[in-house]
Amino acid sequence: MNNLYKITTALAVILAFSACNNSPNTSEVAEETVVADSIAARYLSQPLITDHYTADPSAHVFDGKLYIYPSHDIESEVPQDDLGSHFNMMDYHVYAMDSPTSSVVDEGKVLGVEDIPWAKRQLWAPDAAEKDGKYYLYFPAKDAQDIFKIGVAVADSPTGPFTAQPEPIKGSYSIDPAVFEDADGSNYMYFGGIWGGQLQKYRNNNFEDKGPAPTDGLPADDQPALGPIIAKMSDDMLEFAETPKEIKILDQEGNPLVNGDNNRRFFEAAWVHQYNGTYYLSYSTGDTHYIAYATAENPYGPFTYQGVVLNPVEGWTNHHSIVEVNGEWYLFYHDTQLSGETHLRNIKMTKLTHLPDGSIQTIDPNN
Ligand code: FUB
Secondary structure, eight states: OOHHHHHHHHHHHHHHHHHTTOOOOHHHHHHHHHHHHHHHHTBSSOOSOSSSEEEEEEEEEETTEEEEEEEEEOOOSSOOOTTOTTOOOOEEEEEEESSTTSOOEEEEEEEEGGGOTTEEEOOOOOEEEEETTEEEEEEEEEETTSOEEEEEEEESSTTOOOEEOSSOOTTOOSSOOEEEEOTTSOEEEEEOOSGGGOGGGEETTEEOOOOSSTTTTOOOTTSBOOOOEEEEBOTTSSSBSSOOEEOOEEOTTSOBOBTTOTTTSOOEEEEEEEETTEEEEEEEOGGGOOEEEEEESSTTOOEEEEEEEEOOOSSSOOOOEEEEETTEEEEEEEEOTTTOOTTSOEEEEEEEOBOTTSOBOOBOSBO
């Protein structure tokens, strides 16, 4: 029996008894309630959305309101593999919250794969940005050749609907775009992910397919790991304003993290925020399931590894965003509490603490 079934069953039993004003079988109700309570108690936070599966939450404050741009996970016939083919998402919804404690409103579907002229399938983790009253939804998708590219869609409102540009962003590749606005108003896109995210197929922005296995094309274990890619955005937010560059992540001694350092090296899900003038790059370590972070004095790095933001969640993937709301910092993340299935995730949020020495207090998602 999966968790969603247990929770739904418990609620159904309670509602059924109250609806027909019957005497409940108190021991059954009590048993189901205890099951639901004990499941919920295992987790630090509860799912924000329960009527859709959602993942990879990119949260932003636009005009004083909190908006979440997640992936929309769906049931799929595609078998599970190490390339993530079972993450076969078809569209995006936007969610809004008046404040971090208020309820989450589903603003509806804002973009579907059928609305994107160049995209064939797999709408993976998106992000959004605002500039001069326009809103930009950035998203990875596979093209007709099954190559991940990054697209952009534009709207007049944070809740869309978004209109996709006819072509992907020129020079884009791989997955997981995250757009960071610096204090001077410049916007930078961070992107990339290895294995199913295809970053290992590129060197210096050139496609060099080394084979179909998820690890084909990765550096040797004692060689520097691949880093996320950065590119400054053009003034109109629709193109890269420069040739994308790879970001270096170093250890405390100044040496690059190596490919075999699976607990610390970059895998996917880059996110950047600034705190007290320092740039924090956080990312998933993929097959070791941490959200790690590294810091730098400028958006290009090099970044120095500092530690763990979030310990492994239930489920294979770990993907997050970090956002400041009215002076408090929040981590948005996901796990698989509702389904128990890797590709059917649910988003969550919790407070995040920057300690006085600038480090981030590690969060444990399970109790
Ligand atoms: O949601 C699909 C993929 O799973 C994302 O793009 C990755 O970051 C991982 O969360």
